[in-house]
Amino acid sequence: MMNRPEEKPPIRIAALADQCVQCGLCLPVCPTYALDRNEAESPRGRIAIAAALARGQASPTAELREHLDHCLGCMGCEKVCPANVRYGELLVETRALLGPALQRPEHEIGLVRDPRRWRRLRRGLGWLGFAGWKSALAKSLPARSALRSALALWPRTPLPEPYLAQPASDKAADGDTVALFPGCIASVEDADAQRAARTLLRAAGYRVVELPAFCCGAMDLHGGDTARAEQAAAQVSAAWQDAQADHLVTVTPGCVGTLRHVLPGVRVADPMALLAARAQRLSFRPLPTRVAVHLPCTQSNVARSDDALLRLLRRVPGLDVAPLPKPPHCCGAAGTHVLEFPERAARLREDTLRQVAALAPRRLLSSNIGCRLHLAAGMQNERDWPHQHPLVLLAQQLET
Known part of the structure; x- marks a missing residue:
């Protein structure tokens, strides 16, 4: 939600904060509180x-700011809040301030948000045998270096x-048109998921149109870079208007909240929700194996499509579906x-991987490309x- 013209950001932040009744029901679902046990x-x-900060009662020191920057934006707190505090909105407003x-x-971040540059870099370093000397390069960098962290996330799989x-299919059972938003790095590293979404949506009877690949602005919106986030928002709005669709979907749940923020009133969803609504039109071949299902925070707490995903997977005969325990940290x-x-x-990843190991899967599923790269590392x-x-x-596994 954008500020109303008559409201200055500090007034808006203070009003949002006043909705909190300080009950503490958010504490058990907050992963950073679990890490530090620090209010x-x-x-x-x-x-x-x-x-x-909004009322001028504190200065934005580096130490104080770090507590805000540590927030993962998982929105687990919003899901359990009895006062319906709009915590995500408050966090975005404060970081923008x-x-x-x-x-x-x-x-x-610039490399991640630009799919063309990312693909060129992946291709070029692949030609240079990057996999063979990546570890040596990473070890030469400081432990807290962002570049070292980025190297750890470098995909081990070939460039998709x-x-x-x-072209959009004209064969739809009821005329609903779905616009598929590819995103930034997901448009490269999750290209197979984009193709899968297109196949499944058409099989379910939707007409699919496809938007160009670019960043929705999520990283900038949540990082306080208002100017760049507004540029991305304008690009999203223009692409949506051109699509002339009934629904907007993305295979990356991390984009859903930002797309809803940019396009209030538009039906923005995870494809899982639309597919689950027409699940009777989809038949799957058997797959006798056990899969652990990691449910990204944004899928559970923002898109809220986790139940739809599990229902679809359980329609695959023989598939033993084992979701990670809730609440999802x-x-x-x-x-x-x-x-x-x-x-x-x-530290948070290690907790998640221990949960996965306890399920003894043959395969790990996760909808968010950032989560999958991080877990794989x-x-x-x-x-x-x-x-x-x-x-x-x-x-x-789709029967065609």
């Missing part, structure tokens, strides 16, 4: 910090074939958090599971 690392602690953090890794848009990727705070991200030896987007598995 300043909890939702209600951050709300108090935001209110003090403060502006981007000084330690924000702009170069690395480019995702090529296709963040794996630590959280957009740019993994680049800015790699040590904290690694922590896998080794007996915990090195094949991993993929759930849409890819569903499309592979």
Whole structure:
């Protein structure tokens, strides 16, 4: 939600903070509070910090700001809040008031948000045998270096074939048109998930149109870079208007909240929700194997499509579907958090991987490309599971 013209940002932040009744029900679902057991690392602690900053009762020191920047934006607190505090909105407004953090890794973020540059870099370093000397390069960098963190996330799989848009299908059962938003890095690294979404949506009777690949602005919106986030918002709005569609979907749940923020009133969804609504039109071949399902925070708490995803997977005969326990504590990727705070991200990832290991899967599924790359970076030896987007598995098993 954007500010009303008559409201200055500090007034808006203070009003949002006043909705909090300080009950503490958010504490058990907050992953950063679980890490530190520190009120300043909890939702209600951050709300108090935001209110003090907005009212001029505190100065934005580096130490105070760090508590806000540690927030993963998982929105678990919003889901359980009895007072319906709009915590995500408050966090975005406060970071916009403060502006981007000084330690924000702009170069690395710039590469991620530009799919053309990312693909060229992946292709060029592949030709140079990057996999063979990546580890040596990473070890030469400081432990908290954003570049070292980015190297750890570097995909171990070959560069996927480019995702090529296709003409929209005119064969729809009820005329609903779905616009598929590819995003930035996901348009490259999750190109197979884009193709899978297109296949499944058309099989379910939707007409699919495809938007160009670019960043929705999520990383900038949540990082306090208002100007760049507004540029991305204008691009999203223009692409949506051109699409002339009924629904907007993305295979990356991390984009859903930002797309809803930019396009209020538009039906923005995870493809899983639309597919689950027409699940009776989809038949799948048997797959007798056990899969662990990591449910990204944004899928559970923002898109709220986790139940739809599990229902679809359970329609695959023989598939033993084992979701990670709830409440889902963040794996630590959280957009740019993994680049800015790699040590904290690694601790959260280890907790997640222990949960996966306890399920003894043959394969790991996760819908968010950032989560999958982060989890893969922590896998080794007996915990090195094949991993993929759930849409890819569903499309592979689809009866055609």
